[in-house]
Amino acid sequence: MTEGRGKRGQTVVRCVEVTKRFGSFEALRKVSVEVRAGEVVCIIGPSGGGKSTFLRTLNGLESIEEGEIHVLDVRLPAGKREIERLRREVGMVFQSFNLFLHMSVRANLTLAPTTALGLSKAEANERAKRLLTRVGIEEQIDKYPGQLSGGQQQRVAIARALAMEPKIMLFDEPTSSLDPEMVNEVLDVIRGLAESGMTMLVVTHEMGFAREVADRVLFITDGQILVDAPPAEFFGRPTDERQAAFLSKIL
Amino acid sequence: MLGYGGQTESHDRTWGQNALFAAFAIGLAGLLAYQVNWELIGSLDFSVVWEYRLPLLKGLGTTLFLTAIAGVLGIFFGTILAILSQSPFAPLRWAVVAYVEVFRNTPLLVQLIWLHFALPAFTGINTTALESGILAITLQAGAYFTEIVRAGIEAVPKGQWEAAYALGLPDWTRWTRVILPPALRIMIPPLVNLIISFFKASAILSILQVSELMTVTNRISNVTFKPIELFTATAAIYFVLGYIMSQATLRIERVLQRSQR
Amino acid sequence: MRFETHQLAQHYPLLFEGLRITLTICALSLAFGIVIGLVACFGKLRERGIAYRIAVIYIDFFRTIPEVVLIFWVYSCLPLMLSLRISAEASGVIALTLFASAYLAEIFRAGILAVPRGQIEAALALGVPSLHIWIRVILQPAIRRMMPALVSFLTELIKATSLLSAIGVAEMAYQASVLGSKTFAYVEFLSAIGVLYFIIIFPLSIYARRAERRLVSRTAN
Numbered sequence: 001m002t003e004g005r006g007k008r009g010q011t012v013v014r015c016v017e018v019t020k021r022f023g024s025f026e027a028l029r030k031v032s033v034e035v036r037a038g039e040v041v042c043i044i045g046p047s048g049g050g051k052s053t054f055l056r057t058l059n060g061l062e063s064i065e066e067g068e069i070h071v072l073d074v075r076l077p078a079g080k081r082e083i084e085r086l087r088r089e090v091g092m093v094f095q096s097f098n099l100f101l102h103m104s105v106r107a108n109l110t111l112a113p114t115t116a117l118g119l120s121k122a123e124a125n126e127r128a129k130r131l132l133t134r135v136g137i138e139e140q141i142d143k144y145p146g147q148l149s150g151g152q153q154q155r156v157a158i159a160r161a162l163a164m165e166p167k168i169m170l171f172d173e174p175t176s177s178l179d180p181e182m183v184n185e186v187l188d189v190i191r192g193l194a195e196s197g198m199t200m201l202v203v204t205h206e207m208g209f210a211r212e213v214a215d216r217v218l219f220i221t222d223g224q225i226l227v228d229a230p231p232a233e234f235f236g237r238p239t240d241e242r243q244a245a246f247l248s249k250i251l
Numbered sequence: 252m253l254g255y256g257g258q259t260e261s262h263d264r265t266w267g268q269n270a271l272f273a274a275f276a277i278g279l280a281g282l283l284a285y286q287v288n289w290e291l292i293g294s295l296d297f298s299v300v301w302e303y304r305l306p307l308l309k310g311l312g313t314t315l316f317l318t319a320i321a322g323v324l325g326i327f328f329g330t331i332l333a334i335l336s337q338s339p340f341a342p343l344r345w346a347v348v349a350y351v352e353v354f355r356n357t358p359l360l361v362q363l364i365w366l367h368f369a370l371p372a373f374t375g376i377n378t379t380a381l382e383s384g385i386l387a388i389t390l391q392a393g394a395y396f397t398e399i400v401r402a403g404i405e406a407v408p409k410g411q412w413e414a415a416y417a418l419g420l421p422d423w424t425r426w427t428r429v430i431l432p433p434a435l436r437i438m439i440p441p442l443v444n445l446i447i448s449f450f451k452a453s454a455i456l457s458i459l460q461v462s463e464l465m466t467v468t469n470r471i472s473n474v475t476f477k478p479i480e481l482f483t484a485t486a487a488i489y490f491v492l493g494y495i496m497s498q499a500t501l502r503i504e505r506v507l508q509r510s511q512r
Numbered sequence: 513m514r515f516e517t518h519q520l521a522q523h524y525p526l527l528f529e530g531l532r533i534t535l536t537i538c539a540l541s542l543a544f545g546i547v548i549g550l551v552a553c554f555g556k557l558r559e560r561g562i563a564y565r566i567a568v569i570y571i572d573f574f575r576t577i578p579e580v581v582l583i584f585w586v587y588s589c590l591p592l593m594l595s596l597r598i599s600a601e602a603s604g605v606i607a608l609t610l611f612a613s614a615y616l617a618e619i620f621r622a623g624i625l626a627v628p629r630g631q632i633e634a635a636l637a638l639g640v641p642s643l644h645i646w647i648r649v650i651l652q653p654a655i656r657r658m659m660p661a662l663v664s665f666l667t668e669l670i671k672a673t674s675l676l677s678a679i680g681v682a683e684m685a686y687q688a689s690v691l692g693s694k695t696f697a698y699v700e701f702l703s704a705i706g707v708l709y710f711i712i713i714f715p716l717s718i719y720a721r722r723a724e725r726r727l728v729s730r731t732a733n
Contacts, residue, residue: 080642088639102653110647112638129681149642157634164638268554272563275551288595344536356713357706358674361685365706366688368698452577458678465580478588486577486585493576 009037010070012168012199013058019066020053020223027053029223030067035201035232037167041196042210042217042231043203046246049221051203055170058201059083059090072167088116091161095173097153101143105132105142105156109163117164124163131159135189151182155189162193169193171202207250218245271296291479300484305372308469311488314453320385321449322376324437326442328389329396336401353367354394359455362377365386380459388449388456395445403438404430436507443500447493454489520699520704527704530687533601534673537683540605542669545612552617557624565619579672583607587679592635604676609707611672615665623658624650660724667713667720673711 010019013035020028020209027050035041043051055064058071060083069076073084100108109128113119119127132138135155137148145153154174161169171190175183187209194213210231211218217234219227219242226240235251238244300307336347367383380384407430415425425470457465468485472478555567574582587603590596598606627650635649677686688705692698 034522059632084641086639087637090637092634092637094630094634094637096630098628098630100631100634100649102656103648110637111644111692112640115641115644115648116639160634161638268558268563271551272555280521285609286594286596288593291592291595353710356717357709358671358685359690360671360674360677361702361706361709364685364689364692365702368692369702372699409651413676451576451578454580455675457580465578469584472588479592482581482585482589486581489577490573495574497576 009039009199011035011070012037013201014070015067016069017067018054018057018064020057020062020066020071025188026223028057029059030066031223032067033218033225033228035199037199038197039215040198040200040202040213042214043175043201043220044207044210044217044246045220050223051220052172053223054220055092055172055201055203058168058170059087059092061092084116088112088164089166090168090170091164091166092170093154093157093161093172093174095176097145097150097157097177099153099157099160101145104142104144105137105148108156109160112160113163125209127163128159131158131162133194134162136185137245146221147184150178153180153186156180158186158189158193168199168201171200171204173203173205174176175204177208205250207235219246222248262384277451295480296477297473297480297484299471299480303471305482306467306471307464308487309487310462310464313461313463314450314465317384317388317453317456317461318446318450321388322446324389325392325396325445325449326400328393329398329400332393333400336397337404351394351397354391355398359387359391359452360458362391363455363458366390378462380456383462384456384459388453388485391452392445392449396442397440399441399445402436402441403434406437407434417483436510439507440500440504443496443503447496447500450493450496451489516697516700519691519695519700523691523695523701524704525710526691527684527701529622530684530705531708533681534670534683535682536668537604537608537673538600541612542666543603543608544610544636545616545669548609548613549616549620552613552700553624556621557583564681566728571614571617575618579607579611580609580675580678583675583679586610600676600679600681603679603683604673608669608672608676612665612669615668616662617663619658619661620654622661623654626657627654637713658729660720660727662714663721663723667716670709670713687732 011034013033015033016018018028018031022139031050034058043055045051052204053062057064057076058080059070060076066075067155071086072089074082076083076086078086099105100111103111104126106125106214109131110119110121110124113124113127114121129138129141135158137152137155137159140148140156142151147154149158158174175186178186183206187206190200190202191209191213202210202214212231214231217227217229217231218225219234219240221242227234227238227243229239234243238247264314290394332347332350334492336344366387367378367380367501370383371377411433412425412427415429453463454465455464457469458464464485468481472481515627552567552570556571558564565575583604586597586607587600590603590606601621631649631653632645640649673683674685676683677689680686684705688701692701695701
């Protein structure tokens with residue numbers, strides 16, 4: 001187990017021999033890994049290798065066939081109530097933003113806090129304003145997602161996840177469907193979040209970002225974690241053939 | 252519908268719905284058990300359907316004949332009107348629109364009795380029930396088909412027209428080689444669906460005793476006093492034929508979709 | 513021929529009484545149809561199991577048989593089978609409810625399935641309770657999406673009520689044909705109800721077409 005940048009925390013995610021199948025296809029094969037509080041873990045690998053599936057098992061968006069996952073105090077697989085409780089403490093940001101298209105930015109940010117946490121409208125509203133200021137788009141609060149640029153939409157999506165005050169954040173290729181000129185505004189927000197000490201798992205193709213921000217880099221392909229190393233080591237001295245091939249293609 | 256990832260998901264997410272369905276089923280079953288006249292149902296004698304198979308088949312023949320008329324004449328009028336609706340002469344376009352809207356936005360039954368009882372006051376020609384029926388179903392089919400053909404023609408991208416003009420293709424070649432083939436592909440599924448709906452609608456002509464399947468069923472039922480057997484059998488005939496037709500349409504749609512790629 | 517307006521002037525209250533019955537029957541069968549249609553829709557959405565199979569058969573059956581057959585079946589067979597007395601009006605409402613629920617179930621299903629998977633996943637990932645997911649994230653946009661189909665079906669339902677004249681329900685078409693045969697002023701009465709039907713149905717279908725076009729252009733962007 002690698003310690004990152006002197007951060008030390010309890011283990012908040014622990015996967016034990018997790019196997020996920022889609023029909024006869026094994027998307028994850030006996031994956032075991034641990035993440036500690038405050039760590040930033042970047043997940044890298046070729047598409048179709050199981051990165052997103054792995055991330056989606058952590059908040060129960062994908063069920064698992066074998067093994068178990070401990071996230072915070074919940075042990076997966078679990079019942080609906082447990083999973084709902086877990087999801088309130090684990091935020092997720094999607095590649096395609098998935099903002100609620102028929103709701104204003106304000107309603108996007110207040111829906112979950114008011115219905116799941118029981119916040120009053122006013123409290124949720126205050127929180128929404130604060131978070132939108134934090135991601136730099138407070139003036140867009142009454143617009144609809146369709147009126148925003150991709151970068152702005154993704155920042156709203158991050159704010160929406162933060163509105164639940166999660167303990168862990170999952171990012172599923174947060175910049176992959178953005179135009180190049182908008183990638184940085186989103187990465188800046190994620191970077192800021194990392195510096196604030198949030199525990200994060202980020203599936204990404206942005207190698208520069210991973211090298212700079214990550215405490216650890218996981219290389220996932222064919223449903224397995226082949227490499228788990230600090231970024232300097234990961235990018236400096238590839239230990240696996242497939243990892244070397246992947247890096248030579250990308251860098 | 253709402254996927255929960257846990258292994259107990261199917262239990263968790265559906266028990267509320269299960270309860271709803273169960274309550275519905277129990278309520279219905281209770282009503283049936285309590286109210287149904289089982290004695291009567293036990294004494295049903297479907298041999299009457301076999302006994303009157305010939306008139307029933309003849310009625311079915313008339314139904315299919317009416318469907319075919321609605322299809323063939325409807326497509327014929329519809330195509331002509333659709334082409335007229337592209338005319339540069341505005342009153343002609345308005346006339347087509349008025350015709351289409353009137354026949355699409357009033358009930359077929361009202362059109363039918365109007366044509367049968369009111370029209371002769373203008374023309375002085377008394378039509379038989381069958382003639383009125385054919386007239387009504389053809390006129391309505393024509394209105395619906397006009398819309399479909401027009402939508403098909405208008406869905407052909409403008410660039411296709413422009414390319415055909417730019418190449419100086421003659422009218423005939425432009426229509427038959429450039430515009431109609433893609434338009435036809437768009438039109439075929441709604442055309443077939445419409446023909447199925449006129450198969451259903453032909454039963455409305457029984458109002459005028461047009462000797463199609465529904466009229467025949469009514470008549471036999473009045474003679475034999477066996478409405479349950481006869482209406483159930485007729486419903487089954489309509490269902491089987493209609494179901495086969497709509498499954499065939501789905502198949503056609505799928506083939507067309509695949510060939511489009 | 514002369515258009516005998518005095519016949520209309522004398523008998524128009526009966527036509528409006530017919531119109532009232534037409535609209536009442538329409539409203540009742542729409543309301544019952546929505547309830548049963550929702551149950552059938554959720555049955556079919558499950559994609560397997562007994563409820564699914566029953567829902568599929570129910571929807572296919574009542575969408576495929578002609579409305580006239582359904583009306584006569586309910587009117588002349590159901591009372592015998594249930595040994596109940598069922599009035600012509602009630603038979604009409606039952607038949608049109610069966611008809612409407614089957615079509616509405618498919619309209620609801622299409623609207624719900626058109627909600628992108630990602631919208632639901634986002635709400636799940638936030639831990640929004642399922643009741644709120646259904647109301648705010650699935651049904652709210654789904655209802656907006658199904659409005660054109662819903663209104664367009666309503667026009668079909670209004671047209672279908674005219675078929676109830678065949679079993680003697682005193683709705684608009686029935687009143688007009690009775691008045692016509694009594695006074696021989698067929699042209700006047702039948703034209704009058706033709707106009708009435710058109711006045712009710714035409715705005716609805718214009719709305720449905722406009723809304724449909726708006727929807728298509730919005731999803732195309």
